[in-house]
Amino acid sequence: xxxxxxxxxxxxxxxxxxxxxxxxxxxxxxxxxxxxxxxxxxxxxxxxxxxxxxxxxxxxxxxxxxxxxxxxxxxxxxxxxxxxxxxxxxxxxxxxxxxxxxxxxxxxxxxxxxxxxxxxxxxxxxxxxxxxxxxxxxxxxxxxxxxxxxxxxxxxxxxxxxxxxxxxxxxxxxxxxxxxxxxxxxxxxxxxxxxxxxxxxxxxxxxxxxxxxxxxxxxxxxxxxxxxxxxxxxxxxxxxxxxxxxxxxxxxxx
Amino acid sequence: xxxxxxxxxxxxxxxxxxxxxxxxxxxxxxxxxxxxxxxxxxxxxxxxxxxxxxxxxxxxxxxxxxxxxxxxxxxxxxxxxxxxxxxxxxxxxxxxxxxxxxxxxxxxxxxxxxxxxxxxxxxxxxxxxxxxxxxxxxxxxxxxxxxxxxxxxxxxxxxxxxxxxxxxxxxxxxxxxxxxxxxxxxxxxxxxxxxxxxxxxxxxxxxxxxxxxxxxxxxxxxxxxxxxxxxxxxxxxxxxxxxxxxxxxxxxxxxxxxxxxxxxxxxxxxxxxxxxxxxxxxxxxxxxxxxxxxxxxxxxxxxxxxxxxxxxxxxxxxxxxxxxx
Ligand SMILES: Nc1ncnc2c1ncn2[C@@H]1O[C@H](COP(=O)(O)OP(=O)(O)OP(=O)(O)O)[C@@H](O)[C@H]1O
Ligand SMILES: [Mg+2]
Numbered sequence: 001x002x003x004x005x006x007x008x009x010x011x012x013x014x015x016x017x018x019x020x021x022x023x024x025x026x027x028x029x030x031x032x033x034x035x036x037x038x039x040x041x042x043x044x045x046x047x048x049x050x051x052x053x054x055x056x057x058x059x060x061x062x063x064x065x066x067x068x069x070x071x072x073x074x075x076x077x078x079x080x081x082x083x084x085x086x087x088x089x090x091x092x093x094x095x096x097x098x099x100x101x102x103x104x105x106x107x108x109x110x111x112x113x114x115x116x117x118x119x120x121x122x123x124x125x126x127x128x129x130x131x132x133x134x135x136x137x138x139x140x141x142x143x144x145x146x147x148x149x150x151x152x153x154x155x156x157x158x159x160x161x162x163x164x165x166x167x168x169x170x171x172x173x174x175x176x177x178x179x180x181x182x183x184x185x186x187x188x189x190x191x192x193x194x195x196x197x198x199x200x201x202x203x204x205x206x207x208x209x210x211x212x213x214x215x216x217x218x219x220x221x222x223x224x225x226x227x228x229x230x231x232x233x234x235x236x237x238x239x240x241x242x243x244x245x246x247x248x249x250x251x252x253x254x
Numbered sequence: 255x256x257x258x259x260x261x262x263x264x265x266x267x268x269x270x271x272x273x274x275x276x277x278x279x280x281x282x283x284x285x286x287x288x289x290x291x292x293x294x295x296x297x298x299x300x301x302x303x304x305x306x307x308x309x310x311x312x313x314x315x316x317x318x319x320x321x322x323x324x325x326x327x328x329x330x331x332x333x334x335x336x337x338x339x340x341x342x343x344x345x346x347x348x349x350x351x352x353x354x355x356x357x358x359x360x361x362x363x364x365x366x367x368x369x370x371x372x373x374x375x376x377x378x379x380x381x382x383x384x385x386x387x388x389x390x391x392x393x394x395x396x397x398x399x400x401x402x403x404x405x406x407x408x409x410x411x412x413x414x415x416x417x418x419x420x421x422x423x424x425x426x427x428x429x430x431x432x433x434x435x436x437x438x439x440x441x442x443x444x445x446x447x448x449x450x451x452x453x454x455x456x457x458x459x460x461x462x463x464x465x466x467x468x469x470x471x472x473x474x475x476x477x478x479x480x481x482x483x484x485x486x487x488x489x490x491x492x493x494x495x496x497x498x499x500x501x502x503x504x505x506x507x508x509x510x511x512x513x514x515x516x517x518x519x520x521x522x523x524x525x526x527x528x529x530x531x532x533x534x535x536x537x538x539x540x541x542x543x544x545x546x547x548x549x550x551x552x553x554x555x556x557x558x559x560x561x562x563x564x565x566x567x568x569x570x571x572x573x574x575x576x577x578x579x
Binding site: 019094 | 336
């Protein structure tokens with residue numbers, strides 16, 4: 001593995017992230033809109049069953065959403081790089097495809113974790129009480145989930161050559177992933193077919209891990225659906241799988 | 255030693271054979287020109303040599319490494335300027351080069367000087383902190399050449415480096431390219447369709463429909479289509495013809511009031527001609543066969559339509575002649 005290459009891929013992403021103000025602004029605006037417009041509206045409709053307001057319940061889901069969008073966005077930039085030729089510069093270098101995938105995966109992880117951390121700062125506003133340990137736990141989970149979703153995004157990017165596919169990916173992959181992730185409602189309350197689809201979604205386990213960390217003592221319908229160990233095992237296993245498959249696909253020569 | 259060796263290389267896409275059994279060698283430290291019309295298979299050949307695509311059959315070696323079996327060693331030995339730009343336009347020129355240096359594992363302590371030297375070499379140091387999206391086409395090309403040199407490759411591939419540039423940028427870039435073999439100890443493999451450029455190469459291979467149809471130094475290739483033609487206007491064509499016959503033993507033809515004579519080395523004849531004819535000479539023109547003439551003879555078509563005239567070439571020669579005398 002070439003660590004210089006991994007380092008410089010991450011550095012490039014970070015530099016571009018800092019430079020592109022609009023990306024940062026929309027990354028922060030989106031969760032705010034969901035929390036305070038959708039969340040506040042829905043909390044009138046959804047009675048707090050176990051004493052937890054709806055805006056608090058969706059907080060892990062909103063963190064998950066932030067991670068989902070920023071990780072996918074970062075990975076999908078590979079398609080831009082293909083379109084504008086820069087990806088050839090990377091592919092022609094004496095760097096193993098594994099390093100490229102890990103480098104791009106970590107790029108997404110860095111920018112996505114930064115954005116999730118900013119959203120996390122909102123917890124007192126929502127009336128949540130988180131201890132230092134919990135905050136640390138959330139951050140570690142955020143890193144793992146970001147890496148998992150980023151590598152999933154890289155896998156997607158291997159199938160597309162032009163940025164016109166961007167809206168296809170957004171509408172048919174990213175949005176369904178968000179809605180079928182337990183972000184907005186507990187998985188255990190879903191009808192069977194939807195519950196099955198939800199269990200096939202990597203993001204579900206990420207959001208569930210965040211629920212485990214943020215509401216460790218919660219029981220009843222709004223509690224986490226799986227154990228934290230299960231969540232983390234699935235996330236790590238999927239990350240590993242995505243990395244291996246993506247590296248293989250990049251290896252393919254025409 | 256041959257730094258590039260290609261043996262019977264074939265690349266097919268389904269039913270289409272993009273390269274059809276080509277073989278050639280490139281000597282270390284030379285400029286090798288790969289010449290051919292659109293779709294001839296130039297870029298495909300470069301892609302195989304750069305290990306970006308695998309050949310259907312045949313072998314290719316760079317710096318002694320097999321392109322199919324040791325891609326990593328091949329990649330370390332080469333720099334590439336692709337036909338289409340591959341710069342990150344949202345980064346500055348310097349950042350593009352630093353990125354490249356890290357990607358190729360250049361030692362951290364050396365990156366600064368190498369980036370500085372490369373930018374200075376192509377004359378972009380002043381503009382190093384500009385975003386590449388603000389660069390002109392010619393500047394982008396030069397930046398890509400600089401980037402290709404950062405990791406000190408043994409071979410630099412240039413796929414149509416001057417395509418689409420204005421004459422001044424072309425001349426500028428061309429100056430950079432011809433300096434490289436000595437200054438950076440690198441072998442140049444370039445594709446082009448500009449005849450003037452092909453003629454500055456040490457060796458040329460002409461490719462058409464995936465096959466190499468001629469190979470050799472520009473001089474060797476041009477010899478295959480006959481000698482130089484000198485045309486002159488004089489005060490007295492009749493007298494001049496007789497004098498020329500006496501001096502060189504050549505019969506000259508008269509056409510539209512001008513005299514035409516065909517010789518092996520026109521440039522060497524002209525001084526003697528002028529000494530012999532003295533005041534009688536009004537003007538002299540030298541027309542030499544071009545690589546395009548070679549291509550025309552071999553395939554019956556011009557490489558690219560816009561280059562058929564070869565006029566610019568003749569004007570250059572005359573201008574150079576005037577400067578010398
Ligand atoms: N990926 C591909 N799939 C199918 N056919 C291809 C592919 N790449 C190239 N070709 C075909 O192979 C032939 C050679 O193409 P190539 O790009 O090597 O030409 P070229 O000499 O570089 O031309 P140009 O001067 O236009 O750049 C063309 O007929 C082209 O259509
Ligand atoms: Mg080409």
